[in-house]
Amino acid sequence: VVWLGLRYLYPLFLPFLLGLILALAAEPLVKFLHGNLHLGRGAAVFASVSVILGAFAAVLALAGAFLVRRAAGMAAQAAEGLTSVRDWAVTLAGHAPGRLAEPLTRSVRELFTTGGGLLDRSADAALGLARQLPGSLVTLGTAVLSAYLICARLPALRSWLERSALWQRWRGTLTRLARNGRCWLKAQVKLSAVTFVIVLAGFCLLRIRRSLILAALTAVVDAVPLLGTGTVLLPWALFSAAEGRPVLALGLLGIYVTALVTRSALEPKLVGRQLGLDPLAALIA
Numbered sequence: 001v002v003w004l005g006l007r008y009l010y011p012l013f014l015p016f017l018l019g020l021i022l023a024l025a026a027e028p029l030v031k032f033l034h035g036n037l038h039l040g041r042g043a044a045v046f047a048s049v050s051v052i053l054g055a056f057a058a059v060l061a062l063a064g065a066f067l068v069r070r071a072a073g074m075a076a077q078a079a080e081g082l083t084s085v086r087d088w089a090v091t092l093a094g095h096a097p098g099r100l101a102e103p104l105t106r107s108v109r110e111l112f113t114t115g116g117g118l119l120d121r122s123a124d125a126a127l128g129l130a131r132q133l134p135g136s137l138v139t140l141g142t143a144v145l146s147a148y149l150i151c152a153r154l155p156a157l158r159s160w161l162e163r164s165a166l167w168q169r170w171r172g173t174l175t176r177l178a179r180n181g182r183c184w185l186k187a188q189v190k191l192s193a194v195t196f197v198i199v200l201a202g203f204c205l206l207r208i209r210r211s212l213i214l215a216a217l218t219a220v221v222d223a224v225p226l227l228g229t230g231t232v233l234l235p236w237a238l239f240s241a242a243e244g245r246p247v248l249a250l251g252l253l254g255i256y257v258t259a260l261v262t263r264s265a266l267e268p269k270l271v272g273r274q275l276g277l278d279p280l281a282a283l284i285a
Contacts, residue, residue: 222259
């Protein structure tokens with residue numbers, strides 16, 4: 001039932017879910033305008049949702065412009081670094097004993113000459129995204145319209161939900177889930193702050209330019225499940241070693257190990273304290 005719901009119902013309800021999130025984000029401002037400035041509910045809803053949408057659009061535009069500029073510079077650096085890694089790997093394979101040198105060198109060269117396939121796949125992915133653009137615009141437009149309508153009816157919807165038998169049955173469970181979710185998020189923010197401080201201190205010791213921005217980006221990547229600081233620091237260390245900068249490579253590896261050990265040691269304690277669990281139970285979980 002869950003799989004069928006996610007497979008067939010989720011795309012239909014996604015615009016309204018986005019609209020609900022926008023409406024909930026705008027509700028504090030609606031209450032302020034309606035209660036303090038005595039605006040009508042409709043005018044307060046229109047102004048509040050428009051402000052939230054404008055703020056989201058501004059943040060996305062600034063982030064997109066920054067990422068595009070950084071990606072252009074990083075692409076050039078990555079190309080140079082990849083060339084250095086290829087030359088280093090070819091040289092290393094050439095020093096292999098006996099008859100292993102020639103097949104190893106050939107394998108390394110073939111490995112680094114398959115980039116065309118990667119570019120083709122990237123182009124196909126870009127075309128696929130372009131084909132989905134009309135549907136995405138319809139979803140976005142429906143989400144914006146539903147945000148206005150849901151926000152205007154939010155008090156009535158909340159009153160109906162509180163009177164329903166389903167809410168009375170699940171109220172305690174949902175309240176505890178919401179509280180635990182906030183506590184877990186608070187623990188993750190603290191862990192990300194610790195990672196940010198460690199990475200920033202390491203970058204400053206290594207005298208890396210734009211340390212503050214790079215440390216913040218590394219902390220954000222570290223907060224994403226299944227990624228971690230190694231997603232940024234390990235390839236950077238490999239490129240630095242291939243370019244003949246062993247001090248920088250060792251420093252980046254040291255930052256990675258320090259951040260990894262510190263986070264692994266603090267996570268059970270912080271998460272357990274926020275959720276009211278024993279640290280051993282949090283570690284096992």
